[in-house]
Amino acid sequence: MEISVEQTSELGRKMTVTLPESAVLEKMAPRLQELTRTARVDGFRRGKVPLSIIKKMFGAKVRDEVISDLIQSSYFDALKEKELNPAGYPHIDITENDSQFSYAAGFEIYPTVSLDNVDHFTITKQEASVEESDVDSMIVKLQEQRKTWKPVKRGAKKHDLVTISFSGVSEGENFTNGTAEDQDVEIGAGQMIPGFEDQLKGVKPDETKIFTITFPSDYPHEKLAGKLAEFTVDVTDVQGPVLPDVDADFIKSYGTEDGTTESFRHDIKENMARELKAKLASNVRQSLLNALYDKVSVTLPTSLVDAEIEELLKPYRDLAKKNNMDINMLNLSREQFEEQAKKRVTLNLVVGEIIHQHQLVVDDAKVRARVEEMAQSYDNPEQVIEWYYKDENRLTDVKQAVMDQQVVDWLLAKATVSTEQVDFDTIMNHA
Secondary structure (H helix, E strand, O other), X not given: OEEEEEEOOOOEEEEEEEEEHHHHHHHHHHHHHHHHHXXXXXXXXXXXXXHHHHHHHHHHHHHHHHHHHHHHHHHHHHHHHHOOOEEEEEEEEEEEOOOEEEEEEEEEEOOOXXXXXXXXXXXXXXXXXXXXXXXXXXXXXXXXXXXXXXXXXXXXXXXXXXXXXXXXXXXXXXXXXXXXXXXXXXXXOOOOOOOOHHHHOOOOOOOEEEEEEEOOOOOOOOOOOOOEEEEEEEEEEEEEEEOOOOOHHHHHHOOOOOOOHHHHHHHHHHHHHHHHHHHHHHHHHHHHHHHHHHHOOOOOOHHHHHHHHHHXXXXXXXXXXXXXXXXXXXXXXXXXXXXXXXXXXXHHHHHHHHHHHOOOOOOHHHHHHHHHXXXXXXXXXXXXHXXXXXXXXXXXXXXXXXXXXXXXXXXXXXOEEEEEEOXXXXXXXXX
């Protein structure tokens, strides 16, 4: 086997592999011989078909199969011999003549990743705690999850539920297919386009209101994006929210068995503290990765970026399929995801190099601690822990999360860190 490698770009390589024709014939011979015993050919008894007939009938197909197998096996052998690490699948071009066959494999290789600047960056680490006022706010949210509605005689205000029928016209064309009947709209919930719900403030049952709003420039329906529209709204009903009392039944419905306010607040605070801890850790991780991305420069293989863009597009494809939509209706383009894809590929390469250069290995004790921490949110933690450890595959995601945290810890030790005190709501709802 002869191998030559040509550099076609910074990361592009063209590897040409040449094999003698005898290697092809040697692999073809036993396959053709086997066909003399197994092939069914009109005019011949099974197992009595002459080799010359088999070659004429099946030679081309067998040759294609052999060449495919030879390419697959020799390709990886050639990569190993030339110490090449391809990123993505190769493009193969085959050349044949009477004495030999060769193929050229075009591909990109993984780049060399330098960690020279990795230990010279600054981040701000946020700190927060759960206060009693945060618990008060959470209890209100839990009440709102169980709220009921009661008709009111006053004009509608924020948080009221308004039942309407409406039609919309833009540039002389009705875009609601007539009138949308009996639609429930909660004012302030953001169900409708910006400005629509504000127009419902003050309305009463049996009123009709006509108003104009401009659709957002990024509205998914391209025909309406940025266009002025006139809406005619008929109000059927206005209802105000009624929150349930925080009594023993309400408290027990959220899993606090003794039904006391003290225990309820304690359980809520513990859950909020767990969520806050996870969110703060996530924010630190993201700050570190953002700082890391700004410090490194890596030439990226196009194949990896393209694969990442496809991964980012996948949820939109799934959504379109689920809703029987044409994906093109979402007006998605490669450019919309390219920068995000490049960032993700860059960080994956850099993190991989950190793990490799510094020989980071998953800490089994930290894996156990992570599983035990996750299990605490279930009724029977021991069963959850046992479930994870019964099958090593179930620990894969946990181990990945632990390794991810070990990289974060390594980066954190290298960074200059300042702290910022913030409140719970800022971290959980606005960060």
